[in-house]
Amino acid sequence: MTTYIEVEHATKSFRMQYHKSLKQIALARARGMKTHDRFAAVDDVSFTVEGGESIGVMGLNGSGKSTLLKLISGVMVPDSGTVLTRGRIAGLIATGAGFQPQLSGRDNLWLNAAILGMSEAETRRKLDDIVEFADLGKFLDTPVTYYSSGMRARLGFAVAIHVDSDIFIADEALAVGDRPFKRKCKAKMRELRESGTTIFFVSHAAGAVREMCDRVLVLEKGRLTYDGDVEGGIKHLHYDEGDDGDDDELEGGD
Numbered sequence: 001m002t003t004y005i006e007v008e009h010a011t012k013s014f015r016m017q018y019h020k021s022l023k024q025i026a027l028a029r030a031r032g033m034k035t036h037d038r039f040a041a042v043d044d045v046s047f048t049v050e051g052g053e054s055i056g057v058m059g060l061n062g063s064g065k066s067t068l069l070k071l072i073s074g075v076m077v078p079d080s081g082t083v084l085t086r087g088r089i090a091g092l093i094a095t096g097a098g099f100q101p102q103l104s105g106r107d108n109l110w111l112n113a114a115i116l117g118m119s120e121a122e123t124r125r126k127l128d129d130i131v132e133f134a135d136l137g138k139f140l141d142t143p144v145t146y147y148s149s150g151m152r153a154r155l156g157f158a159v160a161i162h163v164d165s166d167i168f169i170a171d172e173a174l175a176v177g178d179r180p181f182k183r184k185c186k187a188k189m190r191e192l193r194e195s196g197t198t199i200f201f202v203s204h205a206a207g208a209v210r211e212m213c214d215r216v217l218v219l220e221k222g223r224l225t226y227d228g229d230v231e232g233g234i235k236h237l238h239y240d241e242g243d244d245g246d247d248d249e250l251e252g253g254d
């Protein structure tokens with residue numbers, strides 16, 4: 001087995017500003033109050049991932065999942081510790097990240113493909129498949145600024161999933177897609193998994209994680225509190241208790 005991701009004691013902190021205006025800051029300082037704080041969104045996290053593993057990243061809102069994926073994809077660098085990856089990484093972290101709102105969907109498709117490392121020839125070869133997958137109809141030639149969040153996710157995901165990557169990252173983007181689109185994404189991600197691509201999948205949906213993943217990482221307030229099999233991870237989060245039936249991410253009737 002080859003190690004594809006090695007995260008060692010990675011920490012990423014952000015500054016939390018309590019006041020907006022200079023006046024408020026000056027007043028707070030005069031009163032001896034704190035004007036800002038730092039907190040670790042990812043706190044001393046370590047794990048390794050072998051090629052072909054499919055990892056579900058779970059945790060409550062704000063627990064650091066997206067930040068961790070940004071460290072893995074290289075969008076952010078850790079303040080301390082190391083994050084090493086092997087091969088090409090593709091995926092969608094924030095819906096429509098990297099889109100130029102004034103450009104059409106088609107132009108953004110080319111731009112996004114280039115950002116993800118696809119050559120012009122590769123993009124040309126895959127263009128029809130990407131367009132078909134996004135299924136935006138005439139909106140493909142409309143500026144992205146008029147797109148709904150679901151439409152942005154469709155375009156971004158369509159490009160990302162067609163990159164020949166070693167590591168594929170899927171964050172919340174899938175949560176905004178409609179049911180037929182999620183079904184299509186699920187099938188495509190299954191194909192990637194079968195072809196040996198390492199997958200990182202952020203989800204709050206226990207059912208989807210059960211279906212797509214063979215290992216779960218749980219983050220709590222930035223710390224990795226669980227790393228193991230899927231059932232154990234879901235139990236750790238108590239996500240199965242008091243289920244309100246809203247667990248259909250990527251699932252449904254196919």
Ligand SMILES: Nc1ncnc2c1ncn2[C@@H]1O[C@H](COP(=O)(O)OP(=O)(O)OP(=O)(O)O)[C@@H](O)[C@H]1O
Pocket residue numbers: 014015041059060061062063064065066067068172
């Ligand atoms: N660029 C940033 N600047 C300041 N704080 C940030 C930044 N990015 C994230 N945070 C903060 O870091 C914490 C972790 O955020 P993150 O988006 O990683 O959580 P998450 O687990 O993905 O949450 P969710 O499930 O809601 O998507 C949050 O408190 C968030 O407000």
